[in-house]
Amino acid sequence: MRKSVRASLLAATCLVAVPAHAQDASVDERLDRLEALVGALIERLDQQDTMNTEQQAEIAATTEMVMAQTTAMRDEQEQLAAQVGNVAEAQEQDGFSVGNTRFTLGGYVKLDALTLRTSGGQLPDGAITRDFLIPSTIPIGGEASGWDTDFSARQTRVYLDTSTDLGNGTPLRSHVEIDFMVTPGGDERISNSYEPRLRQAYLVYGDWLFGQTWSTFQNVGALPESMDFIGTTPGTVFDRQPMIRYTSGNFQIAAEQPETTITTPTGGRVLPGDDTMPDIVARYNQGGDWGSVSLAGIVRALHVDEDDFGLTDDTALGYGLSLSGRINVGERDDLRFMATAGDGLGRYIGLNIVNDTAIDAAGDLDPIFTYSGFAAFRHWWSDDLRSTIAASYFRADNPVLLTSDQVTDESWNAFVNLVWSPATRFDVGLEYMYAERMLEDGRSGNLQKVQLSTRYAF
Incomplete structure (x- = not known):
């Protein structure tokens, strides 16, 4: 024993x-x-x-x-x-190291083949308005166009991430990202070349972010899957800009680039560049097995100097709230949504459908109230086949006496798609979209688009 x-x-x-x-x-x-x-x-x-x-x-x-x-x-x-x-x-x-810095390269290659028609006028050949939906540019009042077809690889993007070991337990990280959207270059006859543009460029140290990225007021995680560049554009908060952001757990607060957009009495747009205070954004995120939600609030100081209109200086308060999220439905499906309302939010909503504010004869600013939102449901038919159906809506309370009746009053759109993934990170999608814009004078125009896209993410 x-x-x-x-x-x-x-x-x-x-x-x-x-x-x-x-x-x-x-x-x-x-x-x-x-x-x-x-x-x-x-x-x-x-x-x-x-x-x-x-x-x-x-x-x-x-x-x-x-x-x-x-x-x-x-x-x-x-x-x-x-x-x-x-x-x-x-x-x-995953990547490579040089000294105490690790580099990672990523992005995707995307081809868009689309055909579209408009009810109220022809969209110019080669214009970005034919590359993706910009609600404020849907033609109104002209002759209906035929079906116009374009091919483009401009959405292709590349990013470089770095992470540097500083020896104190807190890495210094950076992200630089480019694509080729909304930039000039070669025409469609020969080269189809386009200049690269800066999308994002920021660094992160601990809880702090410094640089250009998605606005804290925007929840990128709530955006639905679409072949269009954005998809539910009329109802979406969408903005990238330089900022300083602090994150503590689920809470974020940021000071972001200010820029006031003003509608003149003739319906034109003026960018005075007189802003003195940053846009302040606070956001709370909550997530779990059920999905995630975000509540964001923004406060803005809209400003114009007398040297722009020859009138008195004026500052007006802009503010807004946005609730967004993704709710899991069953094992794989999900519901995505966003609801936003406020005064002086113009440039943050739907690619600046309306401006932040109007100006009266005395030089005083009158912020424009807007509300918008979208809902989207994604269903998986099988492991490699899925669909999204979505709709969005935008409405502005324009002070017509100051803006004229030729500005956008409402805009909405809807789309449905089918996406097949024959291999990991490789998608082939087909999408139909309908969009409409209405002016304050009651006239409207619509856009229809059929789009086939292929994308490989690396």
Whole structure:
């Protein structure tokens, strides 16, 4: 009995001696305690020539406990070592390192083949208004167009991420991203070349972000899957701009680039560039297995100087709230939504459908109240086939005496698509969209579009 107990204890000692590289601090402490216990038991065996039945049973039970704990800890250490190995392998495959900085390249290649028609006038050949939906540019009052077809790879984008080890436990990260949308370049006759443009460029250190990225007022995670560049544009908060953002848990607050857009009495747009205070945005995010929601609020100081209109200086308050999110439905489906309302939000909604404010004869600013929103449902037909159906709406309360009746009063759109993923990160999608815009004078125009897109993300 004594020999078998000693053999078990020695085996336990061997199990305790797991590789040091697979340990963490808490596991090390537990192993030290077990080693001490094993040593005490062996010493007790050596000091006793005879043992009664109760002593033998006590030592046997203790030995069994030690064996069980050490076996469990060995399994834990093996799992930890495997995880460490997997992370190291992933790091080797994902990007490359130069000194203490790791670089990662990503993006996607996308081709859009689309055909569209409008009820109230022809959209110019080569204009960005034919690349994706811009609600404020839907023609009104002209002759209906035919079906115009365009092919484009302009949405293709590339980004570079970096993460630098500063030696203090907090990495310094950066993100730079470009694409080729809304930029000039070659025509459609020969080269189809387009100049790159900066989409995002920011750095993150701890809880702080500095640079250009999506506005804190916008919830990118709520956007539905669409072949169009945005999809539910009339009802969507959409803005990228420079900012300073602080994040603490679920809460974010940011000071973002200000810019006041003004509607003149003739319905034109003026960008005075007289802003003195940043736009202040606060946002709270909450998520779980059920999905996620975000509530964002914004306060703006809309401003114009007398050197723009020859009138008195004036500042007006702009403000707004936006509730958005994604709710999981069943195992894979989801419902996405956004609802936004406020005064002086013009440039944040639907690609600036209306302006932030109008100006009266005395030079005073009159912020324009707007409300908007969208809802989208995505359903998975199978592991590689899915569809999204979505609709959005926008409405402005224009001060018509100051803006004229030729500005947009309402806009809405709806689309449905079918997306097939024959391979990982490779999508082929077909989408039909209908969009409409109404002026304050009651006239309207619509746009219909059929779009086929292929995208490979790398």
